Amino acid sequence: MKILGFIAVIITGILLLQAERDFPDWGDPASPANNYRLSQHYITQTFTETTVPNMVTAVLADYRGYDTMFETVVIFTAGIAIIGILRVFGSSSQLEHKEPTLTAKKPDLIVDTTCRLLIPIIQLFALYVVAHGHHSPGGGFQGGVIFGASFILLALARNLQTAQKWLPESRVLTLAGAGIFIYAGFGVAALVLGGDFLDYGILTKLLPGGVEDARSHSMLGVEIGVAFTVTAIMFSIYSNLASNGKMKEGI
Amino acid sequence: MIWIFDIIILVFLVVTALISLQVKDLLSAAMIFGVYSFLMCLLWSGMGAVDVAFTEAAVGAGVSAVFLISTVLRTKRRSSD
Incomplete structure (x- = not known):
């Protein structure tokens, strides 16, 4: 069986290397992907239509907004599935086994101080990445x-309870649902105002600025x-x- | 992009991919898989696909490595095959 797998890998590799010769050059402006009129439209018209550089x-967020909405739903579903499989309610003795001891029980001074300094900066950077994502x-x-x-860093450095003070399980589920609700809310708002689902241009009736600014601001909201x-x-x-799945003692 | 960097990164990419498949200790396999993701991120950013590189660095090298390690600690540390 191992030989068979090896032969399959070799043959696939040869086929891929053969096909690679037919690819257009990297960054070739005349390649089919760049020449197609839809991608031409995206490349030339995005800034004039949405003022997003x-x-x-x-x-992702405007022209293909429908895709991205359901990508978010995919992540939500994955999280719910993992909760459904792993989460254990109550104390069932048959599932008890030795907890792995990776860290010392007492918080280490160096780890603790580093995390104390790093976590605010990481969170600030995350907010910047979200808020500046369309620029x-x-x-x-x-x-x-x-x-x-x-x-996660907070949970690794201290323990799970410390991190759960900020993000307890109920708040996690509320946040996860609220995210999709916000995204779909922008779509429904456009629908109510008379446009198509996720057609942000119509939201200019609610948001300041012209049609282009409304699209830019809606992208931020969706993000x-x-x-x-x-x-x-x-x-x-x-x-x-x-x-x-016990939500008590993490690593 | 300077082609020498390209070659070095590609060679290390193949090496880390092979090591993470071959190594018996699953914890180090998870760590080396994180290294693989980071090299991939360098390649993406070299090609100018900065958004993809960003995602690869955050998801591939960052969070999924943590997920893999926390999974390894809940199972056996040694691979049996």
Whole structure:
């Protein structure tokens, strides 16, 4: 069986190397992907239509907003599934086994001080990444992951209870749902005002500025929703994995 | 991008991928997988795909490494195959 797998890998590798010769050059402006009129439209018209310099975020949150909304739902569903599989309510003795002891019980001075200094900076940077996501690289997913990672760092440095003081389980689920609610809310608001679902241009009736500014501001709002969900689900996954679903003693 | 950097990163990418598959200690496999993600992030940023590089650094090298390590600590540390 191992030989068979090896042969399959070799043949696939040869085929891939053969196909690689037909690829366009890297960054070739005449390549099919760059020549297609839809991508031409994105590249040339994004700034005039949305006043957003980062066209990646513009495509993700505006032109392909429907995709991104359900990507957020995918993350939410993954978090709920992990809670459903791992979370243990009450104390069942058959699931008890030896807790792994990775850290000393007493908080270490160096670790503690470093985290005390680092965590506010990490959280500030995460907020910057979310808020500035449509002007520079970043956005809701990255900012949310960084914000969730700051709570994971707190849980690793101290213990799970300290981190859960800030993000208890009920708040995690509320945040995760609120994120999707914000995202879908922008879509429904556009629908109510007479536009299409997630057509941010119509939101100019509610938001200051012209149509382009409304699209830019709606992108920011949508990114904030994504960040809520991702932050909550990242911390929820970590705390379930680390405490074996008991939410008591983490790593 | 300077092509020498490209070659060095690609070689290390293959090396880390092979090591993380071969090594018996699952904790070090998880750590080396984080290294793999970080090299991938360098490649993305070299190609100018900064958004993808950012995601790779935050999700691949950061959070998923933590998830893998916390999973390893809940199972056996040694791989049996």
